[in-house]
Amino acid sequence: MNEGGLRIVGEVVVFTAPRQSYAQAAYGNTEPAKQPATWLHVGTDGRATAYAGKVEYGQGIRSGLAMEVADELRLPLDAVDVVLADTDIVPWDMGTFGSQSTARVGMQLRKAAATARQALLELAADRLDLPASELDCRDGSVRSKQDQGRAVSYAELLAGQDLTRELIEDIALTPASDFTVMGKPALRVDAVARATGASQYSQDIIVPGMLFAKVIRAPSYHAKLGEIDASAAERMPGVVQVARDEHLVAVLAESDQQAELAASVVQAQWEEESGQKSHLDMPELLLSSARDPYATQEAGSLEDGFRSADAVLESMYYVPYVSNAPMEPRAAVAQWEDGKLTVWAGTQRPFGLRTELAQRFEIDEDRVRVIAPEIGGGFGSKSMYPVAHEAARLARVAGRPVRVAYSRAEEQTWATFRPAALFEIKSGFRSDGTLVAWECKAYHAGDRPFVGRRGSDTPYDVPNVNVTVYTSDSPLRVGSYRSLGGAANHFAREVHMDEIAEAVGVDPVELRLRNLSQPRFRKVLESAAERFGWSAAKPPSKRGVGVAVGLDVGSYVATCMQVGVQGTEVKVERVAAALDCGLTVNPEGAANQVEGSIVMGLGTALYEAADFQAGVLLNSGFTRYRVPRINNAPQIEVALVGDVETPSTGAGEPGIVPVAAAISNAVFDLTGERHRELPIQRHLR
Amino acid sequence: MVALQVNGEERTAEDGARNLLSFLRFDLGLTGTKYGCGEGLCGSCTVLVDGQPLRACMTTVGAVAGGSLTTIEGLAQNGELHPVQSAFVEESAMQCGYCIPGFIMTAVGLLSREPNASSAQIREALAENMCRCGTYQRIQRAVERAAGGPS
Numbered sequence: 001m002n003e004g005g006l007r008i009v010g011e012v013v014v015f016t017a018p019r020q021s022y023a024q025a026a027y028g029n030t031e032p033a034k035q036p037a038t039w040l041h042v043g044t045d046g047r048a049t050a051y052a053g054k055v056e057y058g059q060g061i062r063s064g065l066a067m068e069v070a071d072e073l074r075l076p077l078d079a080v081d082v083v084l085a086d087t088d089i090v091p092w093d094m095g096t097f098g099s100q101s102t103a104r105v106g107m108q109l110r111k112a113a114a115t116a117r118q119a120l121l122e123l124a125a126d127r128l129d130l131p132a133s134e135l136d137c138r139d140g141s142v143r144s145k146q147d148q149g150r151a152v153s154y155a156e157l158l159a160g161q162d163l164t165r166e167l168i169e170d171i172a173l174t175p176a177s178d179f180t181v182m183g184k185p186a187l188r189v190d191a192v193a194r195a196t197g198a199s200q201y202s203q204d205i206i207v208p209g210m211l212f213a214k215v216i217r218a219p220s221y222h223a224k225l226g227e228i229d230a231s232a233a234e235r236m237p238g239v240v241q242v243a244r245d246e247h248l249v250a251v252l253a254e255s256d257q258q259a260e261l262a263a264s265v266v267q268a269q270w271e272e273e274s275g276q277k278s279h280l281d282m283p284e285l286l287l288s289s290a291r292d293p294y295a296t297q298e299a300g301s302l303e304d305g306f307r308s309a310d311a312v313l314e315s316m317y318y319v320p321y322v323s324n325a326p327m328e329p330r331a332a333v334a335q336w337e338d339g340k341l342t343v344w345a346g347t348q349r350p351f352g353l354r355t356e357l358a359q360r361f362e363i364d365e366d367r368v369r370v371i372a373p374e375i376g377g378g379f380g381s382k383s384m385y386p387v388a389h390e391a392a393r394l395a396r397v398a399g400r401p402v403r404v405a406y407s408r409a410e411e412q413t414w415a416t417f418r419p420a421a422l423f424e425i426k427s428g429f430r431s432d433g434t435l436v437a438w439e440c441k442a443y444h445a446g447d448r449p450f451v452g453r454r455g456s457d458t459p460y461d462v463p464n465v466n467v468t469v470y471t472s473d474s475p476l477r478v479g480s481y482r483s484l485g486g487a488a489n490h491f492a493r494e495v496h497m498d499e500i501a502e503a504v505g506v507d508p509v510e511l512r513l514r515n516l517s518q519p520r521f522r523k524v525l526e527s528a529a530e531r532f533g534w535s536a537a538k539p540p541s542k543r544g545v546g547v548a549v550g551l552d553v554g555s556y557v558a559t560c561m562q563v564g565v566q567g568t569e570v571k572v573e574r575v576a577a578a579l580d581c582g583l584t585v586n587p588e589g590a591a592n593q594v595e596g597s598i599v600m601g602l603g604t605a606l607y608e609a610a611d612f613q614a615g616v617l618l619n620s621g622f623t624r625y626r627v628p629r630i631n632n633a634p635q636i637e638v639a640l641v642g643d644v645e646t647p648s649t650g651a652g653e654p655g656i657v658p659v660a661a662a663i664s665n666a667v668f669d670l671t672g673e674r675h676r677e678l679p680i681q682r683h684l685r
Numbered sequence: 686m687v688a689l690q691v692n693g694e695e696r697t698a699e700d701g702a703r704n705l706l707s708f709l710r711f712d713l714g715l716t717g718t719k720y721g722c723g724e725g726l727c728g729s730c731t732v733l734v735d736g737q738p739l740r741a742c743m744t745t746v747g748a749v750a751g752g753s754l755t756t757i758e759g760l761a762q763n764g765e766l767h768p769v770q771s772a773f774v775e776e777s778a779m780q781c782g783y784c785i786p787g788f789i790m791t792a793v794g795l796l797s798r799e800p801n802a803s804s805a806q807i808r809e810a811l812a813e814n815m816c817r818c819g820t821y822q823r824i825q826r827a828v829e830r831a832a833g834g835p836s
């Protein structure tokens with residue numbers, strides 16, 4: 001860390017209660033190891049460095065945090081550096097998930113920067129012999145408000161100084177009306193590094209003396225390793241050893257190809273588990289194994305509601321497992337030096353991984369350093385990072401640094417999946433489409449109940465409601481995916497709302513407005529419809545237009561779509577989306593996230609589904625697992641309609657929640673065929 | 686022993702069967718060229734061989750012996766970004782950025798054949814690459830910008 005200058009130290013940030021319970025349930029790491037920590041440093045060169053435990057995995061957090069610090073500290077954006085996700089350097093952090101980076105850590109950095117600004121004002125007051133109230137900060141200098149010629153730069157103020165100030169929790173922050181950086185479109189601070197190949201990802205870490213590992217993987221899920229003969233592999237060129245640590249066996253070689261070749265001649269016996277379920281068994285399994293009902297919404301009386309309804313509608317919906325499929329397969333390098341372990345791993349939870357490794361090797365946490373380089377996508381799944389454990393174990397056995405990197409097939413097979421889910425929805429409504437009763441039973445696969453609960457409650461005004469989420473058996477390992485179960489829950493609910501519109505012959509936008517009183521919801525829906533040029537019509541209008549709304553991580557979103565269908569191919573042609581995430585620190589970044597969410601949601605709507613049989617993933621590569629390409633991508637317009645005085649909420653996840661329903665609704669609007677099961681293209685003839 | 690040029694420098698590989706992507710990344714340390722799928726489907730490993738895009742993951746060093754290779758690290762000249770690189774920066778055409786070197790190399794290859802490529806030609810050429818973050822609209826705009834505007 002830099003010498004001299006001004007350091008702002010403060011308490012580490014813990015999550016708010018709901019996020020904390022999620023994190024605890026998911027990962028069990030909620031306790032900061034060390035307090036307080038340095039959040040901000042202003043150097044004797046006048047530049048600022050912000051420190052945060054967040055990781056950069058595409059959401060542009062480095063830029064967002066830099067903008068927040070630049071604005072509060074009155075510095076140009078290029079005078080702010082951001083150091084992320086090195087457990088030896090940055091404040092403890094629970095992990096990068098749940099769209100908390102801007103809301104929580106960004107806020108802490110703003111306070112740190114405002115504290116630094118106040119300290120600099122005080123230093124300048126002494127230096128210029130003026131009361132601090134007559135000074136202000138601009139462009140890296142403190143100057144007299146009366147006489148702009150009387151000024152002193154931050155660098156001059158800090159020359160020869162070595163100051164530490166405590167972060168002031170209740171310091172006055174810059175009001176939104178005075179922002180000069182936040183809220184304005186800005187280029188990413190790391191764009192050039194990305195465009196020149198200089199950005200370093202886990203896959204790119206090369207350490208002197210490093211061995212390349214090829215781990216002997218099970219041929220099917222739950223298979224147990226029996227006899228193994230590695231004698232031929234040990235004699236192959238470049239092979240240093242075939243390392244074994246309990247059930248982990250890996251060829252370690254001087255090059256990646258040597259390791260792969262030698263691994264291919266290892267003779268391993270596996271005891272495979274028979275009778276494993278396939279993807280075709282899922283709908284039935286979700287129902288038959290349902291347990292642990294949990295009501296996420298309960299009011300009034302369903303019985304009264306359905307009795308008073310003019311009409312009742314019942315439907316079922318199904319979404320399959322999907323792969324996160326980030327472009328960068330997981331990779332890690334581990335190095336032991338004098339009993340201290342350093343691991344480079346693109347995990348969303350560097351501090352959580354540090355705890356796990358310390359526990360595994362029974363060493364103190366300060367003997368473990370985790371560095372998360374750039375992360376080549378993850379969309380939630382890189383909280384879990386098994387290759388880091390493998391690399392650390394193998395490096396200890398080998399006495400040399402070891403790199404473990406998943407191939408594409410390993411990444412898809414051994415990562416986690418978004419759970420399959422089944423929904424039973426029964427609604428009661430009046431002849432004008434206003435809801436009087438809503439009953440939803442949601443069955444999500446996997447033992448992570450918080451996944452299925454997210455976004456399961458209906459935001460519509462309905463006096464009699466019960467939404468119950470069940471946990472069901474999961475043949476595949478489930479994990480986090482953008483919005484967790486939110487996108488699946490929204491798919492079922494928003495298609496069902498469209499069915500009500502169809503039943504009463506009311507335009508789908510109008511039908512939703514009749515049932516939505518929340519002003520922020522109405523605003524995003526009206527904004528998206530207006531941008532889209534939506535004109536009311538009785539569905540199906542044969543125009544191929546669809547709409548859906550959503551709420552995720554406190555942000556409101558609405559999406560309108562135009563689709564065309566040719567044979568078994570659906571082309572999403574045009575999308576207009578509106579997002580209200582409160583104060584948008586980085587509009588360019590937020591819009592980029594919504595665009596990406598729409599493309600990702602499009603894949604799940606039209607073609608993505610993880611297929612498996614007898615413990616084997618059948619589509620573990622891009623030949624069989626189709627994800628959207630540029631010629632599938634629609635023209636997207638994003639309207640950011642949040643109020644600057646409303647605190648920031650997430651922008652990385654909400655954009656996906658309405659997408660699959662809007663597409664399904666648009667296909668119905670065009671063809672008159674209702675699609676209640678994803679992915680849609682598997683059901684087109 | 687195989688000789689080739691990489692970003693203007695003479696390089697040699699001991700083994701002609703060496704995978705080109707591994708050679709670039711691990712032997713030369715040019716890690717800007719990425720591994721994404723190993724099957725030639727995602728385009729993250731795209732490099733230029735004598736100006737034409739090639740999937741390094743599906744190729745051996747021997748197959749490009751004597752050739753002149755350009756990787757993402759070799760595009761900028763004298764500290765000046767290549768116009769395609771600048772366009773990606775200006776359009777914020779990236780999120781995680783992992784696929785971006787591959788997209789840029791594919792686009793540079795296209796524009797060297799078709800300097801005024803149409804929007805449709807750009808879309809067709811870039812459909813060989815994948816971006817899971819879904820920044821396609823921005824990538825399209827960036828390459829159109831580099832090609833002299835949308836058509």
